[in-house]
Amino acid sequence: MIKLYGFTLSNYFNMVKMGLLEKGLEYEFVETQASQDDAYLSKSPMGKVPCIEAEGGFLSEANVILEYLDEVGSGPALMPKDPLQRARVRELMKEMELYIELPARTCFPEAFFGNKVSDEVKAKAKADLAKGVACLKRNGKFSPYVAGDTFTNADIIFQYSVGLASACAKRVLGMNLLEDFPQAKALSELINSRESAKQVAADQKK
Numbered sequence: 001m002i003k004l005y006g007f008t009l010s011n012y013f014n015m016v017k018m019g020l021l022e023k024g025l026e027y028e029f030v031e032t033q034a035s036q037d038d039a040y041l042s043k044s045p046m047g048k049v050p051c052i053e054a055e056g057g058f059l060s061e062a063n064v065i066l067e068y069l070d071e072v073g074s075g076p077a078l079m080p081k082d083p084l085q086r087a088r089v090r091e092l093m094k095e096m097e098l099y100i101e102l103p104a105r106t107c108f109p110e111a112f113f114g115n116k117v118s119d120e121v122k123a124k125a126k127a128d129l130a131k132g133v134a135c136l137k138r139n140g141k142f143s144p145y146v147a148g149d150t151f152t153n154a155d156i157i158f159q160y161s162v163g164l165a166s167a168c169a170k171r172v173l174g175m176n177l178l179e180d181f182p183q184a185k186a187l188s189e190l191i192n193s194r195e196s197a198k199q200v201a202a203d204q205k206k
């Protein structure tokens with residue numbers, strides 16, 4: 001059985017958890033914090049969570065894990081068969097992580113952990129987030145899913161990166177990322193109605 005390392009407040013952890021649930025894969029949750037200890041680094045080379053232990057070894061990086069789970073799990077595919085469409089899903093996944101999740105993350109210390117971030121960091125985050133959201137508006141299909149009419153791994157990344165980035169931007173930057181972006185709000189609600197998302201939310205509340 002797959003072992004899932006991480007903690008329920010981690011958005012990256014929740015991406016992988018949703019992937020496991022969507023693909024009907026049984027897993028064992030091993031509550032773990034990110035760590036630079038040798039023991040954990042031997043599992044997750046950057047010391048980040050999540051990571052998983054599959055039959056053949058450990059794997060980290062949420063988007064990579066999601067693709068692996070899609071291949072070994074059952075149920076509808078979460079990556080398109082067509083190579084170009086599959087690459088487009090990867091493109092969206094990468095854009096959301098690099099240009100929305102990561103700029104927002106620079107302000108997480110102030111948004112969620114009671115620390116201050118500098119005005120320079122905030123100014124950069126604000127500019128980067130504006131570009132990242134514009135990119136998602138330009139490249140996302142939202143018909144109704146991010147990449148088109150089928151639920152894919154890009155929707156999982158969307159759900160657990162854009163929502164958190166939006167909460168962070170509102171709190172720290174006074175910026176409404178979802179303003180003039182009703183498609184994103186609608187998609188988030190649609191994804192929230194999935195059993196997998198309900199399970200993730202329920203576990204988070206615990």
Ligand SMILES: N[C@@H](CCC(=O)N[C@@H](CS)C(=O)NCC(=O)O)C(=O)O
Pocket residue numbers: 009010011012013034035046047048049050060061062063
């Ligand atoms: N690129 C990684 C990012 C994972 C990540 O940043 N996880 C956070 C928790 S949400 C973490 O481990 N932070 C501790 C650290 O950066 O050392 C992924 O896709 O899994």
